[in-house]
Amino acid sequence: MTGKTFLLSSAFLALTAFAARAESELTVYTAFEADLLERYAAAFNEAHPDIKINWVRDSTGVVTAKLLAEKNNPKADAVWGLAATSLLVLKTEGMLEPYAPAGVDKLDPRFVDSDSPPSWVGVDAWIAAICFNTIEAEKLGLPAPATWEDLTKPEYAGHVVMPNPASSGTGFLDVSAWLQIFGEEKGWDYMDRLHRNIASYTHSGSKPCKMAGAGETVVGVSFEFRGAAAKTEGAPIEVITPSEGLGWDMEAGGIIAGTANLEAAQTLMDWAITPEAMAEYNAGFGVLALPGVAKPVPNYPAGAEPGMIENDFEWAANNRAAILEEWSRRYDNKSEPKS
Structure with a gap:
């Protein structure tokens, strides 16, 4: 060659x-x-x-x-x-x-x-949080919730929207966290009482916050960065991190x-x-995941990272199918239609 x-x-x-x-x-x-x-x-x-x-x-x-x-x-x-x-x-x-x-x-x-x-x-x-519409709440005379338990009070009936855990990762982190925070028996009891106040379960984790921002609901159970983004864009909401602990x-x-x-x-x-x-x-x-890189996010709730529970991911994954089956049996009747 x-x-x-x-x-x-x-x-x-x-x-x-x-x-x-x-x-x-x-x-x-x-x-x-x-x-x-x-x-x-x-x-x-x-x-x-x-x-x-x-x-x-x-x-x-x-x-x-x-x-x-x-x-x-x-x-x-x-x-x-x-x-x-x-x-x-x-x-x-x-x-x-x-x-x-x-x-x-x-x-x-x-x-x-x-x-x-x-x-x-x-x-x-991403971390559980409540998007709370202050204008709609004032019209209805509703106080801002400080705890997950507050959402079960009668005055919030029909004013709470949250994600369906079978379709939304945000919904699943909420449900698995409540079962870990309260214990399984008390966790299901909590969700029974919360269900009475739920207007609908969405198939998107961000949708409840978007609905709260648009005034379509007062309380949207969602996650912290979506709330921060909505508030930065001008939505009349407060991003609340309930004191019992936050699923993530x-x-x-x-x-x-x-x-x-x-x-x-x-x-x-x-x-x-x-x-x-x-x-x-x-x-x-x-x-x-990489320490020392994060810069402040506008309107990010101060209680988000400190409120993160010690999440047992192995337990949540191993019990995922059983949790979703039980949740669907109890509450799926209020889920919005799937697109």
């Missing part, structure tokens, strides 16, 4: 390798809020233009059910932005490929699967076992925990 031929061959191989990289493609399932997903996707694309991601987005419950239904014939390569309690279910089913992303040792240990290498890693936390979950990611696109999926997981990615999450989230 002449020197010229060798150079041409090398160039051809380099171009072929680049083309192969440029054609890397991933199918990623996510429950990220739609407006935030657009932001995160753009940041990842800028960092890794060689990887094309086909996004499949829905609520936490729908994404989890879809992944479980596809267990024996997976369609996804990776999951990014799904509740840790759902990732733990997938792990139990043997559906996740263990992988330690670069820099995982720098994360808050609460955000990392306990196995080594981990099957999933968290990126940020993490947006987490993992690789689906058996993916044919393992290298690209690992690249996604590596990027998902970088300081650059954390800066994107911080646009809406006040609690991040």
Whole structure:
């Protein structure tokens, strides 16, 4: 082979390798809020233009059910932005490929699967909170609630909206937290009394806060960053963190076992925990997996992070199906129709 031929061959191989990289493609399932997903996707694309991601987005419950239904014939390569309690279910089913992303040792240990290498890693936390419309409350003479128990008082009848835990990760973190805070018997008793005051159960964790902001309800049980964002946008709400304690979950990611696109999926997981990615999450989230990165979020409630309960994620994941079955049996009659 002449020197010229060798150079041409090398160039051809380099171009072929680049083309192969440029054609890397991933199918990623996510429950990220739609407006935030657009932001995160753009940041990842800028960092890794060689990887094309086909996004499949829905609520936490729908994404989890879809992944479980596809267990024996997976369609996804990776999951990014799904509740840790759902990732733990997938792990139990043997559906996740263990992988330690670069820099995982720098994360808050609460955000990392306990196995080594981990099957999933968290990126940020979202925390239960109440969005309370002050204008509508004043019209009705309703005081601001300070506790979860307050929401069971007769004066709030018909003025409370919360997410359905079977379809919403926010709804599930509420229910699992109440069972942990109050104990199972008292937890179900609490939800029985709360149910009397519920106007409807939504299939989105952010919708109750949006409804409160629009004056469609007085009390929206939702999560802290959605409340902070709504208030920053001018909604007449207070973001309240009940004193008994706050349920929370993490947006987490993992690789689906058996993916044919393992290298690209690992690249996604590596990027998902970088300081650059954390800066994107911080646009809406006040609690991040990487310590020392979070900057203050406008109108973020001071009681959110201190109020986070010591959440038993393993218990919540292991009992998820039974909790949802019991919840649906008792309360599903007030759920809004599924779109």
